[in-house]
Amino acid sequence: MWSVIVLLTGPVLAGLLSLVIHRARVLHVVNFSTMLALAVAETALTRQVLAEGSVTTLGGFVYVDALSDFILVIITAIGLSCSLYMWSYMDDRVARGVIAPKRLGHFFFLFHMFLFAMVAATMANSLGVQWVALEGTTLATTFLIAFFRRRESLEAGWKYLILCSVGIALALFGVVLTYYSSVRVLGDASSALNMTALIGVANQLDPNVLKLAFIFMLVGYGTKVGLVPMHTWLPDAYSEAPAPIAAMLAGVLETVAVYTVLRSKALVDQALPPEFTGNLLLTFGLLSFIVASLFILIQHNYKRLFAYSSIEHMGLAMIGFGVGGMIGTFGGLFHLLNHAVAKALAFFVAGNIHRRFDTLEIDGVRGLARAQPITAVAILVAGCALVGLPPFSPFVSELLIVSAVAAQDFSSDTMHVGRFVTMTISDEMRSLGIVALFLFFAVVLFGGFMFRVGAMVWGTPPAGIAQGESWTAGHVSLMIMIVALLGLGFVLPEPIQMLLTRAVNVIVVR
Amino acid sequence: MSASTQLGSQLVDLCSVLLLLCCFAIVAQRRLSACVDLFALQSAFLAATAALVAFLTGHKHIYFAAALTIVIKVIVLPRILRKVIERLNVSRELGMNINIPAGLLICGALVIVAFFITQPIIPLGYLLTRDSLAIALAIILIGFFTMIARQKAITQMVGFLVMENGVFLGATAAAYGMPLIVELGVFFDVLVAGLIVGIYTHRLQDTFDSVDTSTLTVLKE
Numbered sequence: 001m002w003s004v005i006v007l008l009t010g011p012v013l014a015g016l017l018s019l020v021i022h023r024a025r026v027l028h029v030v031n032f033s034t035m036l037a038l039a040v041a042e043t044a045l046t047r048q049v050l051a052e053g054s055v056t057t058l059g060g061f062v063y064v065d066a067l068s069d070f071i072l073v074i075i076t077a078i079g080l081s082c083s084l085y086m087w088s089y090m091d092d093r094v095a096r097g098v099i100a101p102k103r104l105g106h107f108f109f110l111f112h113m114f115l116f117a118m119v120a121a122t123m124a125n126s127l128g129v130q131w132v133a134l135e136g137t138t139l140a141t142t143f144l145i146a147f148f149r150r151r152e153s154l155e156a157g158w159k160y161l162i163l164c165s166v167g168i169a170l171a172l173f174g175v176v177l178t179y180y181s182s183v184r185v186l187g188d189a190s191s192a193l194n195m196t197a198l199i200g201v202a203n204q205l206d207p208n209v210l211k212l213a214f215i216f217m218l219v220g221y222g223t224k225v226g227l228v229p230m231h232t233w234l235p236d237a238y239s240e241a242p243a244p245i246a247a248m249l250a251g252v253l254e255t256v257a258v259y260t261v262l263r264s265k266a267l268v269d270q271a272l273p274p275e276f277t278g279n280l281l282l283t284f285g286l287l288s289f290i291v292a293s294l295f296i297l298i299q300h301n302y303k304r305l306f307a308y309s310s311i312e313h314m315g316l317a318m319i320g321f322g323v324g325g326m327i328g329t330f331g332g333l334f335h336l337l338n339h340a341v342a343k344a345l346a347f348f349v350a351g352n353i354h355r356r357f358d359t360l361e362i363d364g365v366r367g368l369a370r371a372q373p374i375t376a377v378a379i380l381v382a383g384c385a386l387v388g389l390p391p392f393s394p395f396v397s398e399l400l401i402v403s404a405v406a407a408q409d410f411s412s413d414t415m416h417v418g419r420f421v422t423m424t425i426s427d428e429m430r431s432l433g434i435v436a437l438f439l440f441f442a443v444v445l446f447g448g449f450m451f452r453v454g455a456m457v458w459g460t461p462p463a464g465i466a467q468g469e470s471w472t473a474g475h476v477s478l479m480i481m482i483v484a485l486l487g488l489g490f491v492l493p494e495p496i497q498m499l500l501t502r503a504v505n506v507i508v509v510r
Numbered sequence: 511m512s513a514s515t516q517l518g519s520q521l522v523d524l525c526s527v528l529l530l531l532c533c534f535a536i537v538a539q540r541r542l543s544a545c546v547d548l549f550a551l552q553s554a555f556l557a558a559t560a561a562l563v564a565f566l567t568g569h570k571h572i573y574f575a576a577a578l579t580i581v582i583k584v585i586v587l588p589r590i591l592r593k594v595i596e597r598l599n600v601s602r603e604l605g606m607n608i609n610i611p612a613g614l615l616i617c618g619a620l621v622i623v624a625f626f627i628t629q630p631i632i633p634l635g636y637l638l639t640r641d642s643l644a645i646a647l648a649i650i651l652i653g654f655f656t657m658i659a660r661q662k663a664i665t666q667m668v669g670f671l672v673m674e675n676g677v678f679l680g681a682t683a684a685a686y687g688m689p690l691i692v693e694l695g696v697f698f699d700v701l702v703a704g705l706i707v708g709i710y711t712h713r714l715q716d717t718f719d720s721v722d723t724s725t726l727t728v729l730k731e
Contacts, residue, residue, distance in 0.1 A: 061691075128692030135699045139706060146713075154717055155726040158710055162666055165703060166657060169673045172696070173650055176677060177631075180643075180684040184634065190689040208630045236729040 001057050003048070004064070006041035007072070007119050010034050015112030018105045024094065027108055028087045034112070035076070035083040038119075042076040045069060050498055056125065056196060063125035063195050066502030067266075070333065071122045071259045073499070074340045078251045079115060081477035085348050086111075086244045088474035092355055093242070098148060107147060114140040114248070118256050126193045127175050130260060131168070134224065137253055138164040145241040145249075156233075156240035163233040164224055171220020174264070177213035181205045195263065202270035211276065214268045217261070218280055224257035226311050227318065228288040238307035239360060243351025246303065250310045250347060251340035258317060258336060262507055265321065269509040274324055282322030288315030289438070293445040301360045302353065305452055306346045309386050312445060313339040313394075319438070320401040321507070323408050329504045331400030337496075338385070338394040338488065345481040346382040348474065349375055353456070357465060362452050367461035372469045376457050378478045383453035385485050387446045393488035398442075406435045518566040519638050522683070525559035526645040529679060530621070533652040533672060537613050537659070540603050545668050546591045549675075553583035556675050559642075560682050566638060572687045578697050579678070587671065587704045591664060594711050598721055600662070605724065608659040617652050624648035635684060642683030649676030663714060663721040667707045674700055 014034035021027050046069055048055055054065035064072070094101050117136035124130040138161065146157030179193050185201045186192045198205075223230040238246045265277045292312035299305040313335065320332025352375040357365050368376040385392035408431045461467060469475075492500075532552035539545050557579040564572035595601065608616070624647040632640050653672030660666055674696075681688045688696075711721050718725050 126689065126692060128688055129695060132692065132695030132699055135703075139699065139702050142706060142710075149713070149717075151717055152728050154710075154713055155729055158663070158714065158723070158726060159729075161703075161706065161710070162657070162670070165670055166654065166673065169670065169677060170650070170654075172674075172677045173647070173680060175692075176681045176684060176688065179681070179688055180631075180635070183685045190691075192685075193689060193692065206631070206634055209634065212627065212631060240729070 003041040003045040004055070004057050004062050004123065007038055007045070007076075008062075008116070008123070010038050010041070011112040011116035011119065015109045015116065018108035018112065021105060022102065024091060024101065024104055027104055028083075028091075031108055031111075032083045032087065035080045039076045039080050042069075042072050046073065046495065046499065050495065050502075053502075060191065060194060060196065061125055061129070062123045064123055065506055066499050067262065067333075067506040068122045068259065070337075070499050070503045071255060072119065073496075074255050074337055075115070075118055075122065075252050078248065078340050078344050081344065081480055082244050082248055084477040085247070085351070085474040088472035089242070089244055089351050089355075103147075107144070110140055110144050110147075111245070111248075114144065114253075118252060121256055122259060125195050126191075127178060127195070127198075127263070128193045130263070131172055131175050134171075134221070134257070134260060135165070135168050137256070138168065138224075141241075141245070141249065141253070144245045145237050147242055147245070148240070150240075152236075153240040156236040160233045160237040163230070167220045167223025167230060169220070170223075171217050171260075174213045174216030174218075174220060177209050177216065178205075178264075178267070181209040181213070195267075198267055199270075202267050205271045207271050210268045210271050214264055214277060215280070217264045218277075218284070221257050221260045221264075222284060225254055225261065225314050225318075226288075227284045227314065228291040228311065231288070231292075231311050234311060235304045235307040238310070238347075239301055239303040243347050243354065246306075246350070247344040247347035250306070251344040254310060254314055255336050255340055258314065262321065266507050266509065274509060278322045278324050280322070281318045285315045285318030285320075285322050286434070286437070288312065289319065290315075290441050293441040293448070296445055297448040299448075299452065300362050302362050302365065302452065302456065303347070303350050303360055305362070305449070306343065306350060306386075309346070309445075309449065310339075310343055313343070313386070316398065316401060320397075320404060323401070323404045324508060325404060325408070326504055326508060327400055327407070328404030329507050330500060331397050331404055333500055333503055333507075334492075335394065335397035335401065338392075338397050338485070341481050341484050341488075342382055342385040342392070342394055345378060345478065345485070346386060348478055348481075349379045349382055352474070353379075357462075362456060364462070365456040366459040367465075368457045371461040371465050371467050374469050374471075374475055374478065378482060379453060380457060381482050381485060383450060387449050388442065391489045392485045394485075396489055402435060402438060405438065406431055515638060518562070522559060522562055522566075522639050523641055525555055525562060526642040526679060526683070528555045529559070529675065530645050530648060530652075533649055533656075534614065534617060536668065536672065537617050537652065537656060538610055540610075542595050542598075542601055542603060542662060542664050543592060545665055546588050546595065549591075549668050549671055550584050550588040552672065552675055553579055553588075556679060556682075557584065559679065560687070563639060563682055563686060567686055569686050571690050572682065574690070575678075575682070575687055575693050578693070582697055582701055583671070583675070586701065590704050590708050591667065594708050595664060597712070598664075598715060600721075603660060603662050603665060605661055605722075606659055607661065613655070613659050616655060620651040620655060621648040624651055636686070639683040639686075643680055646676050646680030646683055649673075649679060652676075661722050661724045663707065663711045663723055666723065667704070670703070671700070 049069040121133035142161040226234040388398045557576045560576035628644040656669035
């Protein structure tokens with residue numbers, strides 16, 4: 001109970017405080033201590049969820065089960081390391097006159113509103129409130145993306161606002177359709193959009209309405225996830241946003257958007273055979289994976305490179321959820337965590353490089369190993385992790401997803417991707433076809449990504465670039481994330497494993 | 511079906527069709543201020559539909575939604591948008607991605623598509639409002655189309671607001687309104703979105719000397 005209240009009110013209070021505080025140091029202390037409080041509250045909530053299964057409080061408005069708790073773990077963990085990183089990053093931006101000192105308060109206000117909207121979207125019991133909160137994240141982040149007020153950032157912020165608002169308006173129609181079908185069964189109750197009420201009656205809902213509802217929600221929330229072909233805002237937004245915000249967008253916001261898709265999938269799967277949602281997710285996932293890996297080949301801007309890698313990883317997670325089953329879903333969820341850590345690390349690194357080299361062009365960055373040795377290690381780790389090399393944790397989750405695809409048991413009377421790839425061959429060949437396609441583009445991606453990263457790390461730095469690097473608060477969070485990526489590759493701590501297994505049981509319908 | 515239900519159902523249909531007509535008028539209109547006025551008119555029809563449904567079904571909370579529609583979508587948002595237009599250096603939209611006759615034809619096709627998509631689920635609906643669901647989807651699709659066809663930031667925002675109106679008509683028609691907390695939240699989001707667009711057009715005007723989104727071409731592959 002208290003942990004839920006802390007998680008919801010903490011960001012709001014911190015945001016309002018940020019508007020009245022003017023000293024940078026105090027702002028950072030408030031920000032960091034809020035994130036610390038959120039992390040503590042989240043730990044307590046996790047204990048409660050593991051003990052009781054699910055938590056419903058605040059008059060039924062808040063519903064936290066293993067799935068939403070797992071997403072909350074990601075939000076608070078990445079948020080905490082982000083606040084450490086912002087300490088050095090934002091001070092540096094102010095010192096160099098990129099932003100006026102008095103705007104620092106606005107930055108933290110928007111940041112905490114963003115955080116609040118994400119926490120609310122994850123905890124909301126009602127699908128409608130979840131939608132409201134997710135649209136809230138769009139509204140809070142558009143000015144964060146355009147925070148530097150350059151031409152490009154204004155353009156990116158505008159595109160983001162318009163595309164995501166439109167996408168999410170379509171999702172609202174999906175929510176309306178869900179309500180249309182549920183209010184029939186539950187009667188005219190104000191609880192007819194609540195997950196707690198829907199779960200019990202989901203198998204009585206009308207399948208035709210739910211089909212249409214799921215398509216609208218997938219397209220709408222999929223825009224927020226950045227699935228191809230609704231991804232066009234994403235590289236612009238990530239490359240123009242300040243580095244910590246890009247890290248939060250890529251690591252956390254995408255995860256929350258995936259969570260909303262999973263919620264609707266869990267609902268629809270009770271009324272329809274899981275192949276319906278599964279094949280849609282598989283199609284979008286595979287398409288995103290392939291298109292993103294091709295675009296990675298032609299990138300010359302390192303932040304855009306990481307942005308396309310985000311699309312690719314979300315596609316990968318969607319493939320996992322699309323294949324479904326225990327292994328695929330477990331792999332997909334675990335991949336969300338690994339991607340969040342690796343991608344946040346990558347964008348922190350991008351922020352460090354940008355501050356030293358003052359360019360976003362990959363060609364302008366040479367000899368990182370000499371200029372910024374710590375950052376060079378971090379970008380190598382992030383690069384290896386993002387292309388799925390062992391011993392880093394994304395390797396484990398990708399392996400789980402691939403083996404789930406290979407072992408998938410296609411039922412032949414439903415429409416699926418496999419039919420386009422291999423028309424008349426048996427089921428085993430069809431899943432092997434997808435695996436082959438997947439592995440081929442994984443190799444393309446590996447080459448493209450590591451070539452770019454390698455080009456930045458080795459060589460001699462351009463003239464006029466200072467060499468050597470001193471430790472700041474930001475470097476501490478880099479180290480923590482490197483350790484996390486390595487550690488999760490070898491051992492999955494008991495509580496996280498339990499949380500993941502229970503979250504899988506929320507999604508997979510038997 | 512009793513005579514009063516039949517009359518009520520026809521009145522609701524009439525109101526929904528008026529909303530749809532406003533959509534076509536917006537697609538056919540070049541003047542920015544007229545687009546905003548038409549949006550306000552459409553919102554007024556939406557409020558009328560909601561009030562009618564509330565009256566016929568006795569669901570009191572829909573009156574509340576109708577009142578909020580009048581305050582936010584008929585008065586506040588159009589006023590914000592008109593203020594923005596006053597500051598701009600253009601009042602008419604000259605370049606369009608798709609010209610008006612072709613646009614109107616496409617919109618006609620979209621209405622057919624909307625009826626086609628919703629056909630299997632319409633029989634589930636309440637007798638009073640069953641056809642409005644198809645019209646709601648048509649309005650959403652036309653709003654979406656407006657955003658694609660137009661280049662000015664203001665008309666793109668109007669397109670978005672038209673989509674929202676469509677969703678609200680759908681909610682009122684299909685399920686006699688959504689839970690109150692959700693409706694409040696959606697209104698709040700729409701209002702904030704309107705304010706943000708106002709600020710954005712201001713900054714775009716200052717930075718690019720235009721609110722034509724076709725000038726936003728720096729970022730691409």
